[in-house]
Amino acid sequence: MNAAPSHLDLLEAESIHIFREAAAQFRKPVLMYSIGKDSTVLLHLARKAFYPQKLPFPLLHIDTTWKFRDMIAFRDKTVKDFGLDLIVHKNEDGLKQGINPIDYSPSIYTDILKTQGLKQALDKYGFDAAFGGARRDEEASRAKERVFSFRAAGHRWDPRKQRPEMWRLMNGRLGTGETVRVFPMSNWTEKDVWRYILREKLDVVPLYLAKDRPTIERNGQLLMQDDERLQPKPGETVKMRKIRFRTLGCYPLTAAVESHATDLESVVAETLNAQTSERVGRLIDHDQAGAMERKKQEGYF
């Protein structure tokens, strides 16, 4: 019998180590909670890192007001079940200007309601470190990301100013005006996230499971009609389809896939056998070549 730790055991231990380092080194950290599967794992790892103590930092959700209703319900239940501190922040200026993902391009929408919203919240509460669930396998520009990713004053990410990371030494000493994004799941892959959710029996937003839902087909992508704000354009129809989401972002910028995976086991099986990488379903990344690199420089994760 081989008692050696599995790859998930090793990834879990590494993430716990990173959480503890960051909590010990930074004055006022916060956990960026975006409700999706990566956030679910991130939160679970954070709870493990500080057990039996209560989480030593709050959760922050940047609410664009365009999250699926199921996501908000799941968020509130999670906070209640685990007794967490949650800060919800909205970019009220942006909402007053009427910025929305239907009439505006994804890049403008994301910049104002997500990126600017996040910066506002970090500044308002004076957080010096923000945990995020980003992974290096998500996208080529993230393949070079550090675990401690430094941001100059104004939250700007300068690829040339990133600190070399060696062994398990984590240097979180901040210069004037600097803040840091901390990525405890840097070395996880999409498959790991699902396998871990299954192994740890974690609850996820029901939208990850297939169900008959009202959909509109647009530009070859399936959009779900979550409320009356998304209406079919001329020539489009609303049709019930059995769909689920591989990734959850802002409705209606997140496309669904047709699926019969109605329980977690089937979802994981589908993911492990998937023929395409996950970001194909996230419309925001198709907006512009090099979009992610640019968004990152502006302060988006």
Place this chain on the structure above:
Amino acid sequence: MTVQAIRKSDVALAAVTAAAPVLNRELNGIVHLLTCGSVDDGKSTLIGRLLWDASDLYEDQRENVRKSGRKAAGTDLPDFSMLLDGLVAEQEQGITIDIAWKYFDTGTRRFVIIDSPGHEQYTRNMASGASHADVAILLVDARAGVKKQTKRHAAILDLVGVKRVVLAVNKMDLVGYSEDVFRKIDADFRTLCWKFGFWDATTIPVSAVFGDNVARKSENMPWYTGAHLLEHLEKAPSRGTASGGAFRFPVQTVLRDGADFRGLAGTVSSGSVKVGDTVSDVLSGRSAKVVRIATMDGDLPSATSGRAVALQLDIDIDVSRGAVLATPDMRPVAAQTVEARLVWLSETPFDARAGYLLRTVTDLVPIATLEIKALLDLETMSSRPSTHCNVNDIAVAKISLGRPAAIDVFTDIGETGTLMIVDAVTGASIAGGVATAVNARGETLGEGHFILTREMLGNGLCRDLSLSSTDREEFMRRANEAAILLRAAGVSVAIEPPPMVDDGMDPGL
């Protein structure tokens, strides 16, 4: 040719190719691979080939390669280096000099490819990438053989503690799959490696373009009887399987539950601990018994290296972040002075008047004085006295600390001997390094400590050992044990680092 005997059970395990994923299956550990070499040596093609033949690529990624019509130079085969686009390519163009991380699964293993640039001006990048590696693949062109660059790379790997290296002799197709060419390179490499503390050094003849000995055995080289590259990599021990060695537990933080629980949170960095063990803190000199090993999944009877846990002790010995818990008879040193080898990471040169801090695994200590003694030439392994140090230099330095910190000699215990020099004002990471000698007294080091030389060990304690890699591992094990015993007897001791002056074993490159 592999110099490590292949055990029968390993061969059975090494059955490769991307098997259909199994639900809920966990992989047999993680191996971090550093790839060093330049585009000319075919590095991207080799990694691409490995991904194509053995990994769990998504079908859309495979389709991109097929559809692109790009062919490997001079052949009708797909250009597998495409799979590394966005990683290797832009590095070699000099757009970025960063380390890129790539993940893939074979039937049994998770592999993490750490890709770092190999040119001399990127020594710091290679060193930081190598510090995360379990195995390094050094790539050479069969037509050129072992070059000066190979030597420099091996020296960096040794410095940061990589114990397993593979020399992939690529482009064997261009030398007619010649056994003689390969034997010569293999011999050169082995001579080169003997200078270093590698546990396993293996040479494999490959053709990345045609896939010979990458993920399947080559039919063009029947004279090669060793493992192919993937087979060899799948046998490498995963991180976290080595639970031998002295127990070390760097304390990260203290956890409380609001009642009577006070747990010291951290990751076991070496050895193992079980409930009932006495552990001690070298800084306070106090000891206590472990009464509970807590995790959210329930208490554990024991924890081995790599596990993140919280230890509850029977008495409150007022230990907090920065302490390193250890077995009482094999403790790290409460170091006042440290002799170290540093890789200078910062564009800002060493400045004797600047304020520096020393970061250890979980401690941050003011540095009283930092002195640069010499710089190492990695190609000749010779040193020349210097008081200056610039980016990419490898320096021999002496560090006097403002207060004691728990530090081990890197070649003995590893993680608790790793160091980072931090700029006290900007917080920037200035240099990364390893402790080569530690002293608890604030007096001159160097005269006082005893060096276990290779020659000394080879003449007596290790007389029965050959130059083979299994014997080399045993050599290092004995050397470590001897050092630990001497240190327990109060002798400040170091195991000979790679020689500063050429030892005459240079293969004449």
